[in-house]
Amino acid sequence: MTTTVKDQAPAAIAAQKPKTTARKRRRKAPAExxxxxxxxxxxxLAVIISATVFLIPIVWLVLASIATPAQFSQGAEGLLNxxxxxxxxxxxxxxxxxxxFTLNSLLLATxxxxxxxxxxxxxxxxxxxxRGKGQKPLxxxxxxxxxxxxxxxxxxxxxxxxxxxxVGTYWPxxxxxxxxxxxxxxxxxxxxxAIPLELEDAAIIDGxxxxxxxxxxxxxxxxxxxLTSFILSFVWAxxxxxxxxxLLNYDNTTLSVATASGYLDPRGNGLPTIQAAGALxxxxxxxxxxxxxxxxxxxxxxxxxxxx
Amino acid sequence: MSTVTEAPAATTGTSRGRGWRxxxxxxxxxxxSPWIIGFVALTLMPIVYALGVSFTNYDGKSSFWRWVGFRxxxxxxxxxxxxxxxxxxxxxxxxxxxxxxxxxxLVLAIMVNHRLRARGAFRAIFxxxxxxxxxxxxxxxxxxxxxxxxxxNYLLSFFSDSKITWLADPYAxxxxxxxxxxxxxxxxxxxxxxxxxxxxxxxxxxxxDGASSWRITRSIVIPLISPVLYFQVITGVIGTLQILVQxxxxxxxxxxxxxxxxxxxxxxxxVEVYNEYFYNSRFxxxxxxxxxxxxxxxxxxxxxxxxxxxxxxxxVESGNEE
Numbered sequence: 169m170t171t172t173v174k175d176q177a178p179a180a181i182a183a184q185k186p187k188t189t190a191r192k193r194r195r196k197a198p199a200e201x202x203x204x205x206x207x208x209x210x211x212x213l214a215v216i217i218s219a220t221v222f223l224i225p226i227v228w229l230v231l232a233s234i235a236t237p238a239q240f241s242q243g244a245e246g247l248l249n250x251x252x253x254x255x256x257x258x259x260x261x262x263x264x265x266x267x268x269f270t271l272n273s274l275l276l277a278t279x280x281x282x283x284x285x286x287x288x289x290x291x292x293x294x295x296x297x298x299r300g301k302g303q304k305p306l307x308x309x310x311x312x313x314x315x316x317x318x319x320x321x322x323x324x325x326x327x328x329x330x331x332x333x334x335v336g337t338y339w340p341x342x343x344x345x346x347x348x349x350x351x352x353x354x355x356x357x358x359x360x361x362a363i364p365l366e367l368e369d370a371a372i373i374d375g376x377x378x379x380x381x382x383x384x385x386x387x388x389x390x391x392x393x394x395l396t397s398f399i400l401s402f403v404w405a406x407x408x409x410x411x412x413x414x415l416l417n418y419d420n421t422t423l424s425v426a427t428a429s430g431y432l433d434p435r436g437n438g439l440p441t442i443q444a445a446g447a448l449x450x451x452x453x454x455x456x457x458x459x460x461x462x463x464x465x466x467x468x469x470x471x472x473x474x475x476x
Numbered sequence: 477m478s479t480v481t482e483a484p485a486a487t488t489g490t491s492r493g494r495g496w497r498x499x500x501x502x503x504x505x506x507x508x509s510p511w512i513i514g515f516v517a518l519t520l521m522p523i524v525y526a527l528g529v530s531f532t533n534y535d536g537k538s539s540f541w542r543w544v545g546f547r548x549x550x551x552x553x554x555x556x557x558x559x560x561x562x563x564x565x566x567x568x569x570x571x572x573x574x575x576x577x578x579x580x581x582l583v584l585a586i587m588v589n590h591r592l593r594a595r596g597a598f599r600a601i602f603x604x605x606x607x608x609x610x611x612x613x614x615x616x617x618x619x620x621x622x623x624x625x626x627x628x629n630y631l632l633s634f635f636s637d638s639k640i641t642w643l644a645d646p647y648a649x650x651x652x653x654x655x656x657x658x659x660x661x662x663x664x665x666x667x668x669x670x671x672x673x674x675x676x677x678x679x680x681x682x683x684x685d686g687a688s689s690w691r692i693t694r695s696i697v698i699p700l701i702s703p704v705l706y707f708q709v710i711t712g713v714i715g716t717l718q719i720l721v722q723x724x725x726x727x728x729x730x731x732x733x734x735x736x737x738x739x740x741x742x743x744x745x746x747v748e749v750y751n752e753y754f755y756n757s758r759f760x761x762x763x764x765x766x767x768x769x770x771x772x773x774x775x776x777x778x779x780x781x782x783x784x785x786x787x788x789x790x791x792v793e794s795g796n797e798e
Contacts, residue, residue, distance in 0.1 A: 222602055243629070244625075298503055303504060309515075317718040317769070319719075320769055323762070353511060425611075
């Protein structure tokens with residue numbers, strides 16, 4: 169599996185690379201421009217139809233969120249001649265302690281993304297610029313851990329944390345953050361590996377130790393990767409459902425758990441229009457971040473696709 | 477490319493002057509220690525702990541537990557038909573979802589690799605679903621597949637009078653499949669990047685030889701990007717086999733972490749494991765199920781890797797010294 173890494177990783181991370189190495193690759197932008205065949209009418213039709221199908225769930229969510237429950241229960245006919253109302257959004261933020269859950273989510277995602285970005289940068293630096301016995305097998309292990317089924321390991325992790333009394337606290341996220349994320353470590357490693365040796369040499373001659381070289385020379389160069397790493401881990405933590413559902417109590421849980429379980433009538437049935445409004449509010453930050461930082465998401469998805 | 481990567485290694489051991497070494501193992505381990513410690517404590521330990529628990533009858537609360545040897549494993553294999561059914565169901569689900577998802581990703585990638593107007597917008601539309609948090613995705617699909625007010629039953633009402641309860645057995649299984657396929661944009665982006673690395677010359681040469689665009693795709697493009705497709709299949713299989721949250725959230729009434737309401741047709745293996753742990757308080761038995769699952773995934777990965785040698789084409793890049 170590791171054979172592909174060598175072949176493909178450089179292509180994948182090309183976007184993340186410092187300019188010095190860019191010229192060594194086939195240039196990306198022109199290659200892309202003359203690559204695609206021009207589109208026929210039939211292709212346009214196919215793309216537009218697929219895009220419409222892909223958008224239906226989101227459009228439907230928006231429609232449901234501005235419908236009254238009566239309109240919603242009339243089904244599609246009710247939703248298609250809608251008289252928009254914002255009352256669902258009002259209900260969504262008042263039925264549950266919306267501010268508190270949002271703060272919890274923000275706090276958790278910030279803790280997680282800050283710590284994991286810092287740790288991943290340090291470990292990525294170690295794998296890229298330092299040498300030690302057993303480094304190669306360790307790196308293979310790092311890549312292999314990305315294959316470990318995470319959901320399956322989370323359940324026994326829960327038992328361990330429960331025995332240590334960490335359930336109901338944010339400590340698990342601190343620990344996970346401090347341990348770094350293999351995928352982000354890989355991202356940093358790729359970036360740091362491409363920085364020319366001369367920069368490092370100059371710092372060594374100036375008498376810098378490795379920690380100072382890392383902080384003063386490498387970290388400032390890595391700003392784009394740091395941002396990518398922060399954004400990605402923030403969105404992951406924001407979107408995570410299982411870990412907070414297992415490890416937190418209802419009053420310190422995150423918005424994802426509250427959104428999934430907060431909007432029920434007394435008999436425990438979901439209130440669809442309010443759920444829709446809640447869900448829309450909940451994904452709004454993610455969609456906004458996605459639209460602004462689309463390239464980062466796509467670029468990182470690409471390098472995740474060739475990591476093995 | 478690789479020259480840059482390899483440069484630090486080249487100077488290893490060249491001691492300029494006595495007593496000065498560029499690299500010390502201890503420095504490397506110091507920098508890498510957060511991950512090493514974290515891996516041991518947060519990944520390895522839980523897995524090993526689960527192995528230990530799987531040989532006990534621990535219920536998660538009481539201190540009265542004892543070793544039961546392989547009894548949990550024996551029970552799982554010989555006398556737990558519902559677990560066996562869920563394994564079959566999960567495998568079937570994976571066999572349907574993964575190839576479809578990769579194929580759909582490939583088709584989308586080929587489409588948006590053409591010179592289209594607003595190509596970026598189309599790419600974003602296809603990719604967006606894979607960024608949407610699962611909680612919201614589940615709500616969206618519950619709205620569309622709602623029995624009385626859903627979009628799908630409305631569209632079907634033009635053809636027939638009966639309403640289908642999509643989120644119950646047996647239809648929930650198909651709803652879950654569609655929900656998974658909605659997220660195929662992540663694969664699309666990866667495949668798209670691979671497509672853009674296919675040398676233009678090869679395609680052009682084939683075109684001059686009179687190959688149709690379908691033929692070019694089948695005989696040139698797909699073999700060249702097969703490592704990426706293969707990787708998609710591996711990660712897809714591992715990810716899909718362990719699906720837990722989606723069936724829970726898709727179930728009609730989902731209160732906090734409710735796996736008891738999951739319809740049978742979407743009660744995949746992890747849901748069963750979850751039930752054993754948190755509804756039946758059978759931590760020992762649940763751990764045994766988890767370990768069977770780990771071993772299954774490990775075997776499957778090794779088998780897939782073997783198979784890959786037969787039909788995955790690994791390109792040897794010229795000018796790559798590695």
